[in-house]
Amino acid sequence: MNTPNPARIRAADADRERVAQTVQTAGSEGRLTLEEVEQRLSRVYAAKFTDELAALTTDLPRPAPPRPGFPLTRDALRRHPALRVHLAVAVAVAVLLIVRWAVLGAGFFWPVFPLFWLAVSLFVHARVRSLRERAGTAVPY
Incomplete structure (x- = not known):
């Protein structure tokens, strides 16, 4: 009786799609010829185990890790x-400064300076939060 190797893991459709995307990206970058892309894609969709998929991309560079995005998002606020x-x-301080400027009738928009520093402080706070979260040292407050 033929027993399967227990160390092998069956590949899911998502695994195949991820490897197919890597092969297609390598082809679009000129790392693989059109024939190589076609051959590898046919082998990707015929693969049954994850080790077969890994063998198709061992000679290709790994994608760069995602760069941190804009730190102040709705998800971060949640x-x-x-x-x-x-x-x-x-926002409250900004509204008060703008109302005061409008009531006083000053010609020069002087609230721009404190508003700039308010915005900088908010973005720095969000950035520090995201970096701590990524490092696993998020503060609960």
């Missing part, structure tokens, strides 16, 4: 209540 409070305070 995860960190302190960011929501900081944003609310910044």
Whole structure:
């Protein structure tokens, strides 16, 4: 009786699609010829185990890790209540400064300077939060 190797793991459709995307990207970058892309893609979709898929991309460079994006997002505001409070305070101060400028009738828009520093403080706060979260040292507040 033929027993399968227990160390081998069956490949899922998502695994095949991920490897197919890597092969297609390598082809579009000129790392593989059109014939190589076609051959590898046919082998990708015929693969039954993950080790067969891994063998198709061993000679290709690994994709670069994703760069950190804009730190102040809705998701970040949901995860960190302190960011929501900081944003609310910044908006309230900004409104007060703009109203004061409008009431006083000053010609020069002087609130631009404190508004700039409010924005900088908010973005730095969000960036520090995202870096701590990525490092696994997120502070609960």
